[in-house]
Amino acid sequence: MSLFAEVIVDVPTMQTDQPFTYIVPDELLDAIEVGMRVEVPFGEGNRHIQGFVTALSQTSTYEEKLKPIIRMLDLSPVLNQELLALADYMKETTYAFKITCLETMLPSVMKAEYQKKIILKDSSHPIKQYFSENGEMDWQEAEKLGLLNQLKKLRQEGIVELHYVVKKKNKVKKIRYVNSKVTQNNVEDIYQQIDKRALRQKQLVHLLKENTHQPTAFYTKQGVSSTVLKQGEKKGWLTFEEVEAYRDPHQGKVFKKTTALTLNEDQQHAVTSILTAEKKANSEVFLLEGITGSGKTEVYLQTISTVLAKGKTAIMLVPEIALTPQMVERFKSRLGDAVAVLHSGLSQGERYDEWRKIERGEAQVVVGARSAIFAPLENIGVIIVDEEHESSYKQDEAPRYHARDLAIWRGHYHHCPIVLGSATPSLESRARAQKNVYQLLLLRKRADPDANLPSIEIVDLKEEYERKNMSNFSELLQAKIAERLEKNEQSVLMLNRRGYSSFIMCRDCGYVLPCPNCDISLTLHMDTKTMRCHYCGHEERIPQHCPECGSKKIRYYGTGTQKVQEELQELFPAARILRMDVDTTRRKGAHEQILQKFAAQEADILLGTQMIAKGLDYPNITLVGVLNADTALNLPDFRSSERTFQLLTQVAGRAGRAKKAGEVVIQSFNPDHHAIVLAQRQDYETFYEQEMFLRHQSGYSPYYFTVKITCSHQEEQVAAKKMFQIAQVIKSGLSPQSIVLGPTPAAIARVKNRYQYQMVIKYKKEPALSQMLKQILNHSQKDQRKGVYVAIDNEPVNFI
Ligand SMILES: Nc1ncnc2c1ncn2[C@@H]1O[C@H](COP(=O)(O)OP(=O)(O)OP(=O)(O)O)[C@@H](O)[C@H]1O
Numbered sequence: 001m002s003l004f005a006e007v008i009v010d011v012p013t014m015q016t017d018q019p020f021t022y023i024v025p026d027e028l029l030d031a032i033e034v035g036m037r038v039e040v041p042f043g044e045g046n047r048h049i050q051g052f053v054t055a056l057s058q059t060s061t062y063e064e065k066l067k068p069i070i071r072m073l074d075l076s077p078v079l080n081q082e083l084l085a086l087a088d089y090m091k092e093t094t095y096a097f098k099i100t101c102l103e104t105m106l107p108s109v110m111k112a113e114y115q116k117k118i119i120l121k122d123s124s125h126p127i128k129q130y131f132s133e134n135g136e137m138d139w140q141e142a143e144k145l146g147l148l149n150q151l152k153k154l155r156q157e158g159i160v161e162l163h164y165v166v167k168k169k170n171k172v173k174k175i176r177y178v179n180s181k182v183t184q185n186n187v188e189d190i191y192q193q194i195d196k197r198a199l200r201q202k203q204l205v206h207l208l209k210e211n212t213h214q215p216t217a218f219y220t221k222q223g224v225s226s227t228v229l230k231q232g233e234k235k236g237w238l239t240f241e242e243v244e245a246y247r248d249p250h251q252g253k254v255f256k257k258t259t260a261l262t263l264n265e266d267q268q269h270a271v272t273s274i275l276t277a278e279k280k281a282n283s284e285v286f287l288l289e290g291i292t293g294s295g296k297t298e299v300y301l302q303t304i305s306t307v308l309a310k311g312k313t314a315i316m317l318v319p320e321i322a323l324t325p326q327m328v329e330r331f332k333s334r335l336g337d338a339v340a341v342l343h344s345g346l347s348q349g350e351r352y353d354e355w356r357k358i359e360r361g362e363a364q365v366v367v368g369a370r371s372a373i374f375a376p377l378e379n380i381g382v383i384i385v386d387e388e389h390e391s392s393y394k395q396d397e398a399p400r401y402h403a404r405d406l407a408i409w410r411g412h413y414h415h416c417p418i419v420l421g422s423a424t425p426s427l428e429s430r431a432r433a434q435k436n437v438y439q440l441l442l443l444r445k446r447a448d449p450d451a452n453l454p455s456i457e458i459v460d461l462k463e464e465y466e467r468k469n470m471s472n473f474s475e476l477l478q479a480k481i482a483e484r485l486e487k488n489e490q491s492v493l494m495l496n497r498r499g500y501s502s503f504i505m506c507r508d509c510g511y512v513l514p515c516p517n518c519d520i521s522l523t524l525h526m527d528t529k530t531m532r533c534h535y536c537g538h539e540e541r542i543p544q545h546c547p548e549c550g551s552k553k554i555r556y557y558g559t560g561t562q563k564v565q566e567e568l569q570e571l572f573p574a575a576r577i578l579r580m581d582v583d584t585t586r587r588k589g590a591h592e593q594i595l596q597k598f599a600a601q602e603a604d605i606l607l608g609t610q611m612i613a614k615g616l617d618y619p620n621i622t623l624v625g626v627l628n629a630d631t632a633l634n635l636p637d638f639r640s641s642e643r644t645f646q647l648l649t650q651v652a653g654r655a656g657r658a659k660k661a662g663e664v665v666i667q668s669f670n671p672d673h674h675a676i677v678l679a680q681r682q683d684y685e686t687f688y689e690q691e692m693f694l695r696h697q698s699g700y701s702p703y704y705f706t707v708k709i710t711c712s713h714q715e716e717q718v719a720a721k722k723m724f725q726i727a728q729v730i731k732s733g734l735s736p737q738s739i740v741l742g743p744t745p746a747a748i749a750r751v752k753n754r755y756q757y758q759m760v761i762k763y764k765k766e767p768a769l770s771q772m773l774k775q776i777l778n779h780s781q782k783d784q785r786k787g788v789y790v791a792i793d794n795e796p797v798n799f800i
């Protein structure tokens with residue numbers, strides 16, 4: 001009997017975007033499965049490349065010229081039937097290649113360079129003879145010995161495991177004390193040799209004698225600087241050693257068990273509705289619209305608890321949990337070890353370990369950011385998308401999927417309900433609820449019976465300037481901060497960075513330092529004392545003279561969080577201020593540390609960027625200040641009002657969540673803008689109506705669908721020419737009701753040395769469009785070799 005495998009190969013081009021048939025060699029007949037990765041020869045030169053097996057069959061139409069699979073790369077399928085089908089759906093809706101979709105679903109460590117090791121779990125098994133003393137075997141070794149078939153079975157029996165080890169990553173430096181040089185007897189001699197003032201070195205020798213082989217941080221925490229450590233190495237008292245780190249991101253952390261709260265009427269209604277759908281195996285979509293602090297999280301927790309008790313699993317998506325460690329804590333505290341956590345704040349290795357827990361069925365709840373929607377769970381009972389309006393759910397590179405859409409797809413597959421939660425739902429979702437496509441569930445008041453929504457005041461910055469207050473803090477805000485300090489209550493202050501950054505300009509000639517690769521100015525970063533490009537990462541020193549005219553009058557413009565912090569400290573010398581922005585949170589775990597300090601009330605004021613707008617639930621916050629509400633309002637994006645309204649409502653919602661009443665001060669240059677006025681009233685309903693009216697008039701989502709096409713090339717004419725060609729094809733194929741915007745240069749005309757041209761199609765009904773777009777992608781293959789890239793973004797969330 002012969003067996004044939006359909007393989008999607010790792011060559012992302014249109015010609016190869018289909019399965020290729022390979023012969024399964026005899027030695028793999030029993031082992032191979034759909035969803036495994038294999039190595040196959042490809043093309044004229046029989047290059048060895050990786051591929052995914054998507055089907056197996058006993059017959060093939062072109063038996064003669066087929067090549068055999070070289071080897072298998074997994075012991076068990078890495079993608080199940082559901083995820084393979086999801087890849088097909090993604091490919092159809094995002095205009096991406098199938099291989100790109102398949103690879104996106106796996107943790108990055110499985111795509112990156114890694115070593116594969118087989119680990120022996122049961123050392124009494126005779127297979128032991130092939131393993132090293134520490135119970136490991138290299139994958140290549142196993143392959144050479146022809147053991148893979150046997151190991152596959154042993155893996156199913158739990159006798160061996162397969163681990164991916166990232167090369168060179170996840171290492172911590174530990175220090176080993178070199179005993180030979182220092183013994184109990186000669187410590188005193190050594191002390192004699194040490195310079196009398198070098199107390200730190202003495203301390204180090206002592207520390208090392210008691211505690212050898214600790215991470216460097218252990219010593220630095222006790223006051224030994226890294227210079228002293230290096231001297232120690234020089235003198236031969238210690239050596240540095242790289243050790244593989246243990247990869248539990250929450251290692252050593254104790255989560256205090258919590259129990260379910262008594263739900264209020266609205267919450268109870270929400271939980272019951274969702275669970276009824278679950279019981280009926282009904283894949284209904286619920287829009288849980290609950291004001292800030294209304295206890296949406298409690299609804300999620302109790303729904304998931306019930307689902308788990310029935311032996312099912314759950315996915316809970318959050319925008320970016322690195323920013324909201326409190327969310328992880330709430331889930332772990334309630335649901336314990338059933339929870340796996342996936343987000344970008346983890347190292348590759350940690351993420352892979354969490355993924356493995358899910359795959360082996362050891363974790364039943366996945367809490368994670370966008371890509372957690374690919375969690376290999378079986379038997380899903382509910383899928384929740386918290387803060388469903390967040391644009392981070394859309395991936396901005398291929399495949400350009402929206403996690404909310406994939407959540408709904410998986411819900412249908414598992415016949416389970418999907419819950420979209422938000423205090424400020426996206427207009428798209430709310431419009432669907434209006435039409436009863438989704439079922440609307442409302443939480444109308446704050447969950448804590450003693451809490452109320454905060455009162456919000458708006459300060460007109462124009463008036464403030466007329467009164468010659470050039471400070472970042474209006475008189476009103478200053479007075480309110482002072483009050484809080486007096487009462488020992490906490491304040492949260494937000495500097496809105498969207499559409500806004502600090503740059504340097506020459507006062508004599510007006511020259512602004514640009515990025516050499518992109519058409520945008522460089523941003524000042526005070527922590528590293530450098531100028532940086534946020535698009536390509538280019539970095540250079542802050543110039544002393546103007547590169548254009550040589551003048552020394554270089555000045556900083558725009559307000560960095562650090563500058564604001566200095567000003568704040570001057571105004572309130574006694575205030576304890578914490579700052580949270582990209583500069584203070586670069587280090588792993590830094591977010592969490594800052595928030596822990598704030599939670600423990602070791603600070604009076606938390607000053608930060610948008611990062612602080614979400615999730616914080618601390619009872620002692622009674623004041624929220626927004627320093628500049630409107631920087632994003634003028635961005636050339638039809639969603640800028642919606643985003644501003646959402647952000648202001650979110651951040652205002654951090655105040656007064658428990659007994660103590662909350663107040664909010666919003667400083668703005670556009671106090672009459674509807675996004676700001678309605679955020680002040682916390683009136684989502686009116687905002688929804690007004691904004692829907694505007695969208696209807698200007699022909700945008702949710703009344704129209706949109707597709708964005710971008711062409712880029714190193715030469716501007718080439719990118720433009722290609723874009724105009726495509727526009728012509730599209731225009732000739734569209735119905736007269738549809739609208740084409742552009743082609744125009746993109747808002748940032750050049751990024752990473754590539755010029756970008758774009759066009760946007762707005763349409764209500766275009767049955768032929770999908771086919772047209774696929775053809776455009778198809779034709780663009782030829783151009784790709786000439787360096788012209790064409791990208792199609794279906795329902796873009798980003799127009800800049
Ligand atoms: N039924 C309840 N009774 C008393 N307190 C509750 C109840 N439900 C939730 N809470 C408390 O109310 C506070 C706010 O709840 P939660 O953080 O879940 O709100 P949320 O709707 O997710 O808010 P946001 O969207 O602003 O983040 C929490 O401290 C929570 O413990």
Ligand SMILES: [Zn+2]
Nearest residue numbers: 515518533536
């Ligand atoms: Zn750049």
